[in-house]
Amino acid sequence: TLSLSHPIEAEVAERMVSLIPCAERVRFAKNGSDVTAAAIRLARAATGREHIVVCGYHGWQDWYIGSTTMYRGVPNAIRDLTTSIPFNDLEALHRVIEAKPHQIAALIMEPMTSIWPDEGYLQEVRRITEEHGIVLVFDEMLTGFRFAPGGAQEYFGVTPDLAAFGKALANGFPLSAIVGKSEILDLMPSIFFSGTFGGEMLSLAAAKVVLDRMATGxxxxxxxxxxxxxxxxxxxxxxxxxxxxxxxxxxxxxxxxxxxxxxxxxxxxxxxxxxxxxxxxxxxxxxxxxxxxxxxxxxxxxxxxxxxxxxxxxxxxxxxxxxxxxxxxxxxxxxxxxxx
Structure with a gap:
């Protein structure tokens, strides 16, 4: 582990950019909660809004877990800033947007779990979020590199603004990444995203090998x-x-x-x-x-x-x-x- 950047970070980032449709910039971390939380902070910084809509499982941190039944220890003020909606339910998305006009910073969702998206569902989610200036985040911790080399966004042909990857990224070594639009990821220096082991090279070396193999399909x-x-x-x-x-x-x-x-x-x-x-x-x-x-x-x-x-x-x-x-x-x- 180095306290400064190493060339292998750029090498792995370049491979992710070449594979993942939404990836213009890449930032590494250690686990899924790191990068989903980074996505939420970035979305809030980019939009100037605070409310978050969630659809799926997104880690243990307060902004998400407060919307579940495991909310003990999460302040009500934090819980009030998150709304959970069901998958494949466009009406639920419309309702929360109507209830929180110009307040929603991001919709973060797993693009698929046990249920296949209805025909046109993900495409409509993309259209609605663009229309209302909401940052669309795909949590691809499990679908990433499993459905397609570029994740579920490649598989379904729907490109989010940001996406979170991990797990298969380094084939079991502790590594995660947030990727997405440069205009949003370029806000990283202003939101303070840091970790002692963020540049740990063994996991990055593993990811380099994994991504080269993934690129073959x-x-x-x-x-x-x-x-x-x-x-x-x-x-x-x-x-x-x-x-x-x-x-x-x-x-x-x-x-x-x-x-x-x-x-x-x-x-x-x-x-x-x-x-x-x-x-x-x-x-x-x-x-x-x-x-x-x-x-x-x-x-x-x-x-x-x-x-x-x-x-x-x-x-x-x-x-x-x-x-x-x-x-x-x-x-x-x-x-x-x-x-x-």
Missing amino acids: EPTKRLAEMGGQLTEKVELARPSESKDFLNFSGHPSWMFMQWSIDDPETLAQAKTLLLQEMLRNGVLVLSTHDVTAAFTDEDNDHIAEAYARSLASVAGGIAEGTLLERLECEPIRPLFRVRS
Whole structure:
């Protein structure tokens, strides 16, 4: 780590500019909350406005987490400056703009999670934000380099003003980046964005290798192929009765479990039993399939077989009313939910 800039920062930044449609400038940090918070501060500086509209999950800092059920410790004055809206709901966006005329600095959103955007939805969001002078921020911490080399903005053909990247950027090394329009990123010196390890070179060296590989398009192609193959194998292997309570949705490279159990207690028991039995069968899974380019056909076969055995246990527990008896731990309780 150096206290001054190193040429590798420019080399990695140049690669990001060449790949990501909105990237005219780049600034590095360590995690997602760093760069989503930077995007919000930049948007406020650029617009002279304070209110923020959020759509998805954007980290732990006050400006966002105060809009969730995990708001303890966040001042009300901060909470009042953020409004959350559902994905694919243009009417909700129109309502908050009407309620806060000329007050909204930014709309920050995940361009996709478990739900595909409706036809024209992202394009209309782009049009509305431009019309009202609102900075559009794509949180691409998960979609970045997964849907396409240039992220979901390349995949869907919609270019935001700013975007946040991380996770896959350095393939597990701690690195994130905010990218976007030069007219906004050039405000960086005036908002004070700094961190002791922001220029840490090992992560930047990893990112340089990652981005060179991403530029070929092969990693994202393989992610989609392996993710699609995994979903197909799971669907073929699992017991048919499991489709009554669990299905999958999302992009092939990032699939979400979608449960259809109404009773919260039964749902908690079923989810926990599935995780327990998957672990017993050698697979660690939570609620999504985050496939990697390292996955093999044999890995997918193993995961599908684990699902078949595990979902048979869950289906039996539901049918017999023995979910709790099958658990070897207390049911897991989610802290909060931020995605559909």
